[in-house]
Amino acid sequence: MSVVERLNDEIKTAMKEKNQRRLDVVRMLKAKILDVNARGEVGEAESVKLFRSYAKTLAETIDLAKKAGKNEIAATTEAELAIVKEFLPPELTAEQITAVVQDVIAELGKDKSKFGLLMKTVMAKLSGQADGAAVKDILNKLLA
Template identity: 35%
Template sequence: MGLLERLNDDMKQAMKNKEKEKLSVIRMLKAALQNEAIKLGKSQLSEDEELTVLSRELKQRKDSLQEFENAGRSDLVEKTKAEIQIVELYMPKQLTEEELTQIVKETIAEVGATSKADMGKVMGAIMPKVKGKADGSLVNKLVQQHLSS
């Protein structure tokens, strides 16, 4: 089952169960996917493109969460946390820190990186491998740790 079909099924279920928050987030995700398809001039997105859209939506919410926490807006913090949980339902299983560390070590060896100057090379090689399965800031932190040691 494709992501759009899954969203449609979940949207119907959310309507039946009168889950307003979930319904709202699903509609936002569907709109984001459809907008991306229109932007790319396609009738249907590839799995990779869908993952890019979901990752972007999740990142936006996490950034918003940080801003709301800094501003002391507890009402918006709770709402955004709930939205993040719903978006994460549609994301692939996230890699553990151990799995991510292993990928970082392998990639550093692959590209022959030796110092922090090679950071861009390493990040460029890692991100396609972990797309949607790991947070970019965590990947960045792990790469920095392994390049500085």
């Protein structure tokens, strides 16, 4: 089942259940895919990238709302983020990321001047299963 088909099924389910928040979030995810490709022909990897970007935006919104004392907005956004996370593969643990980073360092060499190449290679191997900031932190620790 393609991503768009799954989103369409989720839209139907949310409409039947009269779950407006879920319906709005799933429609937003579908709109993000259609914005990239009008025919909705976006692969799994591309959709994960789009959804992760949206999840990151929602997380930033939650932080800002909490800092501003807007707890109602933060709670609403947290509920939206939980729905978006249902469409994302589970993120790898720090230990799993470290293992991949160590493999890439063994393959390409432990040279801090190759940081960009190492980062790019690790991110390609992880294919959207880890946050770039977490990978960067682990890579910095191992290169130090």
